[in-house]
Amino acid sequence: MKVSKIFLIGIVCLLAACSGGRKRVTQSIDYSNPQAGRSYYDFSPYELEDPSVLDDRYNTQERVLGEDEDFTSENISSSYGTYGDVVITVATRKFKLGANASRREMALFQKAMDQAYNVALHQYRPTGFTYSLSSVGAVNPLSDLEVTCKMSEHSANAVGQASCNTFFNNVATGYRQLSSN
Numbered sequence: 340m341k342v343s344k345i346f347l348i349g350i351v352c353l354l355a356a357c358s359g360g361r362k363r364v365t366q367s368i369d370y371s372n373p374q375a376g377r378s379y380y381d382f383s384p385y386e387l388e389d390p391s392v393l394d395d396r397y398n399t400q401e402r403v404l405g406e407d408e409d410f411t412s413e414n415i416s417s418s419y420g421t422y423g424d425v426v427i428t429v430a431t432r433k434f435k436l437g438a439n440a441s442r443r444e445m446a447l448f449q450k451a452m453d454q455a456y457n458v459a460l461h462q463y464r465p466t467g468f469t470y471s472l473s474s475v476g477a478v479n480p481l482s483d484l485e486v487t488c489k490m491s492e493h494s495a496n497a498v499g500q501a502s503c504n505t506f507f508n509n510v511a512t513g514y515r516q517l518s519s520n
Contacts, residue, residue, distance in 0.1 A: 424466065424467065424491040424492055424493050424494075425491065425492045426467050426469075426489055426490065426491055426492070427489065427491075427492050427495055428487050428488070428489050429488045429489065429490055429495045429499040429500065429502075429503045430487075430488045430499075430500070430503040430504075430507070431485060431486070431487045431488070432485070432486055432488075432507045432510075433475065433483060433484070433485050433486075434448070434483070434484045434485075434486060434510070434511070434514070435483055436481060436482055436483070436484060437482060438478070438479060438482050439479070439482075440476075440479060440481040440482045441481065442481075444481065444518065445481050447514060447517040447518050448484065448510075448514050449472075450513075450517060451509075451510050451513030451514040451516075451517055452470065452472070452486065452510050452513075454509065454513050455505075455506050455507075455508075455509030455513055456468075456470060458505065458506075458509050459502045459503075459505045459506040459509065462502070462505060463498040463501060463502035463505070464498075465490045465491070465494035465495075465497075465498055465499070465502050466490065466491045466493060466494040467490045467491035467494060468488075468489070468490040468494065468502065469489050469490070470486055470487060470488055470489065470506070471486070471487045471489065472484060472485070472486055472487075473485050473487075486510065488502075488503035488506055488507070490502070
């Protein structure tokens, strides 16, 4: 008996929902744009000058390179096609900053890496010399850091191991000195 009453109420609700008719929209919405002929932005044309890159009158003085831009480049693109020399990973070292390493230790380590990079760069002058830093700590990401020494293939064959060893040794000694202060 209860099932038939519930079934009867369900049918009545379904019929009431279907036979409600269509609701009429009584709002007066105007979709026309009164500013359709006018532009929002000003697109007034202007005269183009000659490009300054190709003009010699602006390039009268030679630009002084900064310390981080002092690279010697070799033109070896003929042997490697259009893109030049290939950058390869020469060496990778893992540094342990300790289980409780924080932003302070990370800042000191970054400062030691920058100093070591400048020493190795000025001593060996490798082309395309750079490094990458990644955190490999399991619990504390800053506890273990992996530093990868990279440079062009030509420089890696010539001075790769020596420059990366100098870089890594200076990172370790520089960090010890900075953290002891």
